[in-house]
Amino acid sequence: MxxxxxxxxxHYLIPLPRALEDSMHGTxxxxxxxxxxxxxxxxxxxxxxxxxxxxxxxxxxDILGREMAPRIxxxxxxxxxxxxxxxxxxxxxxxxxxxxxLALSALDMALWDLKAKRAGLPLWRLLGxxxxxxxxxxxxxxxxxxxxxxxxxxxxxxxxxxxxxxMKVGRDRLSEDVAKIAAMRDAFGPDLPLMVDANxxxxxxxxxxxxxxxxxxxxxxxxxxxxxDDPAGHAxxxxxxxxxxxxxxxxxxxxxxxxxxxxxxxxxxxPDVTNCGGVTPFMxxxxxxxxxxxxxxSHGAHDITVQLLAACPNRSYLEAHGFGLENYVTxxxxxxxxxxxxxxxxxxxxxxxxxxxxxxxx
Ligand SMILES: [Mg+2]
Numbered sequence: 001m002x003x004x005x006x007x008x009x010x011h012y013l014i015p016l017p018r019a020l021e022d023s024m025h026g027t028x029x030x031x032x033x034x035x036x037x038x039x040x041x042x043x044x045x046x047x048x049x050x051x052x053x054x055x056x057x058x059x060x061x062d063i064l065g066r067e068m069a070p071r072i073x074x075x076x077x078x079x080x081x082x083x084x085x086x087x088x089x090x091x092x093x094x095x096x097x098x099x100x101x102l103a104l105s106a107l108d109m110a111l112w113d114l115k116a117k118r119a120g121l122p123l124w125r126l127l128g129x130x131x132x133x134x135x136x137x138x139x140x141x142x143x144x145x146x147x148x149x150x151x152x153x154x155x156x157x158x159x160x161x162x163x164x165x166x167m168k169v170g171r172d173r174l175s176e177d178v179a180k181i182a183a184m185r186d187a188f189g190p191d192l193p194l195m196v197d198a199n200x201x202x203x204x205x206x207x208x209x210x211x212x213x214x215x216x217x218x219x220x221x222x223x224x225x226x227x228x229d230d231p232a233g234h235a236x237x238x239x240x241x242x243x244x245x246x247x248x249x250x251x252x253x254x255x256x257x258x259x260x261x262x263x264x265x266x267x268x269x270x271p272d273v274t275n276c277g278g279v280t281p282f283m284x285x286x287x288x289x290x291x292x293x294x295x296x297x298s299h300g301a302h303d304i305t306v307q308l309l310a311a312c313p314n315r316s317y318l319e320a321h322g323f324g325l326e327n328y329v330t331x332x333x334x335x336x337x338x339x340x341x342x343x344x345x346x347x348x349x350x351x352x353x354x355x356x357x358x359x360x361x362x
Pocket of ligand 1: 199224299
């Protein structure tokens with residue numbers, strides 16, 4: 001039995017090389033990372049982490065360190081389902097969703113890392129094993145860029161090995177978004193897989209209008225056209241707008257995903273392992289999508305998520321997110337000809353450079 005001895009939480013502020021901007025979160029100069037480190041009685045360690053775009057990292061670290069740590073001490077770390085269910089219900093009344101589920105996501109990820117390390121397997125093999133080569137796209141956070149700057153950025157991403165691109169939309173004038181998408185198609189042709197992401201900017205009718213304006217550009221998907229709380233609105237956008245819809249980075253549970261899938265309002269469910277509750281619910285969401293004949297994509301945290309999509313026969317694209325950890329991990333994600341490669345190291349394969357992170361402690 002892998003008896004849990006200690007859970008340790010840490011909170012860091014990571015500056016971005018260039019401030020990033022989208023339609024609803026404004027300008028982001030940096031992001032928060034909260035880590036959860038679990039050590040078992042044999043001295044084996046599992047690491048999990050979650051992100052924020054600048055708010056509530058301290059609360060998440062407190063929930064992990066002060067509230068969750070004493071509740072899991074002494075438990076069998078292999079019982080990921082039992083620990084997940086007990087914590088979900090322990091925190092349900094005073095903390096369903098929000099920072100609690102981000103904390104639970106980091107903790108659950110640490111348990112799976114520990115389990116895979118103890119098994120001597122990379123996580124993608126432990127979770128089922130499908131294909132370590134996962135199609136990947138560069139997720140730009142770039143609503144502030146001009147059409148020319150967007151094209152330059154895309155050339156740089158293609159030089160890095162990307163073969164698919166997502167760009168932000170949701171400027172105040174729809175014609176500006178259309179001009180930027182047209183510039184991308186002019187520069188890179190009709191075959192570049194291209195997605196757009198509105199970060200919940202629109203009303204339902206506004207999103208239908210935008211989708212119809214985007215239709216001629218043959219987009220892979222239109223992401224988060226509206227806030228997550230309107231499944232029926234998503235269904236209207238998908239049917240009346242006439243292009244595929246992706247959503248999920250602001251859904252916070254397996255049951256949130258069930259609701260939007262049942263509504264018929266999502267073509268590409270898009271869970272984020274750092275905020276949907278961790279590896280345990282992420283894989284259930286992926287299998288739920290599979291049962292509905294839907295491809296599953298992802299949001300954020302690409303270094304770990306490549307392992308999860310490598311275990312899913314219905315995987316679509318992995319997002320290579322703008323909040324990169326490449327300067328803070330010992331072995332950054334490998335990209336080959338448009339595919340991210342899930343490493344074969346035991347565990348989830350994300351090893352933090354703790355000395356480097358220490359200089360950014362919040
Ligand atoms: Mg998004």
